[in-house]
Amino acid sequence: MQNLSVNRRTFVAGTAGLGLMGALAGCSGGDEGAAGSGDAASGAFKLGGIGPTTGGAAIYGNACKNGAQIAIDEIAAAGGDVQFEMNFQDDENDAEKSVNAYNNLKDWGMQMLMGTTTSTPCVAVTAESNADHIFTITPSGSSTDCIGGQPDADGNVATPRKDNVFQMCFTDPNQGAASAQYIAEQGLGSKIAIIYKNDDTYSMGIRDTFVTKAEELGLDIVSESTFTEDSQTDFSVQLNDAKNAGADLVFLPIYYTPISLILTQANQMGYAPKWFGVDGMDGLLTVEGFDTSLAEGCMLLTPFVATADDEATKAFVSTYEENYGETPNQFAADAYDCIYVLKQAIEQSGVTSDMDASEICDGLMEAITSPDFSYTGLTTAGEAATWSDTGEVSKQPMGMVIQDGVYMPLDA
Template identity: 30%
Template structure:
């Protein structure tokens, strides 16, 4: 081959490689990381949120993907409901080239990943970590790369107290709290403060711990007290067992809790006959008449053959908000994406319409769900106004 032909051949190959390389780059998918509790104590939450994430990505891909046709791919790992594993998963996702993370589900596991996503400058959206100050560092400064789509514990506790006082006409309350859980103590502290500010009286306080299965001592104390409502902000397993035992022993007092009640496991453990006059603050309701919510419910049923709950909805909204930010800003560059997340305004999700505040928390109303015979019979929007807040 002559020198001239060799040069021409080289130019042809160069063009081919350049075009081929561009095509390959265009074909690359945008990776969204999932740090979820797929096993362990909080597996029901993590799996639900993963289902929401997967549905969100399916819908985005069916509608043409992101950024001029790039498909989206979920890269999800199991943190095993463990703090150390949560940090390890976050580090793995940082090094694997994801453009953002959704999850973990719980406040404790989310806190474990914060140093990794902060150092890695990776935009992260928490679906359901409700700890009051989780989006702030130790000095009270907002964490640039951390956001959430759920309301905080203080809001849930205040809303529950307001609802108990205003709607259930309660004047005397008992509070049973898991003292080993920041989630439970956060809700309980704010419930007590708000209920007392409204003129209510806390006549009994007692403690429990995660993993407890026998609540007979607490129930005996409750049987000897005149209370209008029992506030027990814990997770679905202990709540379900408590409800069953309390009702079986004759306590008919309304029982209130937080979004930790939002699982079919609660009603399975409580049994339908005992799951009456149960109320809990939540983020989502199947009985909503909002078209966005009903479309989501139908899409979820089509994909999974069952109805979604609050944690599926929160997982969906967290993923959608992250992808919406990427699309709005037109890039996956972390600095730009986190700024777009911070500027989220009037986003109409399936858990409500919300705007991110200066601390990366969504401004939204709470829903108070009522169970009768194990079924949701009502879901009331309850807004904590400035005049009612502490």
């Protein structure tokens, strides 16, 4: 784990400037399949993308697809030797379908992969891309098993290091430990409850390191309860356990759809603790039929705040809203950054689009792990991000709170 120091100043630092191009070349918002700049000039790198564009997690996959497309179109508008043709495949947040999508992309001639969007499919797909030696950067697959080689709390390594795979997002351990540290430093709760999903790699990974860090910091965890994919409609047992234990803060290392139900049911039973989530909470305000007033005051850890006032963020948000009719979330920003990281690594390594995927992978791996490689973008909190040979990104987290129906940076 890296960059776990999240004092009040660094936790809310704004994103850094990244010269966004004003002119865009025919943005393809997207039908699935090959989507690049117009017909994609010959010599463009063939970039695969995978994520859910339909189903319950579609908000994440579509955000990644759209954020990446904005970057691809900017690069095309600017000209230059590095261009991309993207083929983005829907996996419906299903591991088997994700592997099928990966094989479709291989048949298409994919030379590098941005994906997958969600952790469980990402674990399955990166096993394939590692065997094929295809360079992979995931915008949001945060499980340590996506990159492999990471020991658990007992020091055991379940998945060997996949040396071709790198993350743009924080790892689950990073999110869990940083959340515990921030809650402790700011005195946000004296008694903590945790509700997590025990059949989800993402949720369990964050929960485990949150608990480890909380114990180290002396946080009092008074209630822990779980749910599964088949039981995420009724949270009365979990909420009553937290309420009866006197929890004044509930940590939610889960995605936004069950969070919306938890908040609704807590309100119905008159339970109003503080709520603290991680990047999976992003999207809460978009749930159909959800009373967004119940989200007021919810806090979450994230690498991106759409309301930040730096020029790069404002330009990205403006373009995204114009093209797609909604405000981008951190998944879109991470995918946007992935494209520029790829561009920078291509330029630094000198690989060309006439090389095969394995040769390109060698060059990009060497570039991104070199001591002189760093990247400053939308999701790096104003500081340069770097990558080690573990595949983890080292960058600063930020926090935001929902106020008046919008996400706002936590006050300094």
